[in-house]
Amino acid sequence: MSKAVRYSEYGGPEVLQWVEVEEPHAAEGHVRVAVRAAGMNPFDSKVRRGGYIPGHTLPAGQGAEFAGVVDEIGEGVTDFAVGDEVLGWANTGAQAEFVVVPPSNLTRKPAELDWATASAIGLVSNTAKRAVDSLELGPSDTVLVTAAAGGVGIPTVQFARATGATVVGTASESNHEFLESLGVIPVAYGDGEVERLRAAAPSGYTAVLDNKGGDALLTALELEVAPARINTIADRATAAEHGLTTVGGGGKTAQELAEFARQVVAGELVIPVRKSYPVTEVAEAYRDLDTGHGRGKLVLTFD
Numbered sequence: 001m002s003k004a005v006r007y008s009e010y011g012g013p014e015v016l017q018w019v020e021v022e023e024p025h026a027a028e029g030h031v032r033v034a035v036r037a038a039g040m041n042p043f044d045s046k047v048r049r050g051g052y053i054p055g056h057t058l059p060a061g062q063g064a065e066f067a068g069v070v071d072e073i074g075e076g077v078t079d080f081a082v083g084d085e086v087l088g089w090a091n092t093g094a095q096a097e098f099v100v101v102p103p104s105n106l107t108r109k110p111a112e113l114d115w116a117t118a119s120a121i122g123l124v125s126n127t128a129k130r131a132v133d134s135l136e137l138g139p140s141d142t143v144l145v146t147a148a149a150g151g152v153g154i155p156t157v158q159f160a161r162a163t164g165a166t167v168v169g170t171a172s173e174s175n176h177e178f179l180e181s182l183g184v185i186p187v188a189y190g191d192g193e194v195e196r197l198r199a200a201a202p203s204g205y206t207a208v209l210d211n212k213g214g215d216a217l218l219t220a221l222e223l224e225v226a227p228a229r230i231n232t233i234a235d236r237a238t239a240a241e242h243g244l245t246t247v248g249g250g251g252k253t254a255q256e257l258a259e260f261a262r263q264v265v266a267g268e269l270v271i272p273v274r275k276s277y278p279v280t281e282v283a284e285a286y287r288d289l290d291t292g293h294g295r296g297k298l299v300l301t302f303d
């Protein structure tokens with residue numbers, strides 16, 4: 001037997017359990033990784049609350065990203081060996097003692113990268129890069145990034161800045177100094193937000209990258225940006241209603257993940273992990289995530 005995060009009913013974090021499951025093994029063409037850390041994402045909570053994925057069944061595992069040590073190699077796998085330190089992604093079930101994936105989902109972990117950060121880089125960076133690229137930003141752009149200090153927001157503002165665009169980001173005051181350190185003009189969200197956004201960019205905005213949806217996106221709609229230059233990853237209903245784009249994560253490759261890891265090690269990309277929880281505290285960890293506030297990523301760790 002081995003252990004994994006599981007839930008047998010839909011609901012809040014209280015349905016999450018760290019339980020014994022049948023031990024998985026590396027089938028032909030697959031690699032088993034002993035997980036050291038697994039990234040957490042709001043997607044996990046959306047699925048866990050039920051009704052988010054048609055045909056989803058229980059009991060379910062969760063977790064789409066991890067870092068760990070290769071400990072079993074299936075027949076035919078030549079590009080990894082037992083003992084290799086890796087980071088990678090899975091469709092689900094990464095929050096477990098062992099995860100089994102094809103080698104194309106893995107890249108080697110640079111020695112300089114700690115386990116928690118390694119497990120938290122992939123999903124948000126992939127999502128942010130695709131969203132930023134979709135708007136073809138350049139030095140003449142002024143872009144608003146909502147939820148700029150969140151998991152996806154942080155790589156989004158950095159990839160947007162790298163195009164030469166001026167970047168304005170919404171966050172609570174406690175995250176403003178941090179956003180300034182990334183070259184972002186921070187604006188507090190909440191009452192009076194539109195006026196503050198206009199004051200932060202007197203010549204107006206040419207693009208919006210929304211990571212929040214709801215009121216944050218409705219506020220952004222008041223800035224008179226062409227709908228084709230407003231992308232949201234968090235509100236398909238408002239996007240459909242207003243003709244906005246919805247480019248999010250997808251098309252992951254090991255090469256891309258390796259490049260994000262390289263950028264983090266080189267200091268070219270900052271992916272802060274605000275807290276690591278032992279996996280035995282998985283419910284408490286998701287109570288923290290579900291607040292929807294805080295800087296950067298949360299991670300589960302495995303001894």
Ligand SMILES: NC(=O)c1ccc[n+]([C@@H]2O[C@H](COP(=O)([O-])OP(=O)(O)OC[C@H]3O[C@@H](n4cnc5c(N)ncnc54)[C@H](OP(=O)(O)O)[C@@H]3O)[C@@H](O)[C@H]2O)c1
Pocket residue numbers: 041042043046123124127146147148149150151152153170171172173175189190211212216233234247248249250289292293294295296
């Ligand atoms: N479509 C896709 O492919 C895709 C991929 C990844 C994520 N997503 C979705 O994108 C959303 C963001 O994900 P995430 O990982 O970045 O979440 P997250 O890390 O939990 O986001 C938290 C951030 O949201 C900020 N925030 C809260 N209320 C806000 C408001 N009213 N206005 C502006 N900012 C606000 C918080 O700022 P303060 O701490 O300063 O309050 C915090 O920094 C989620 O809905 C997620 O499911 C979609």
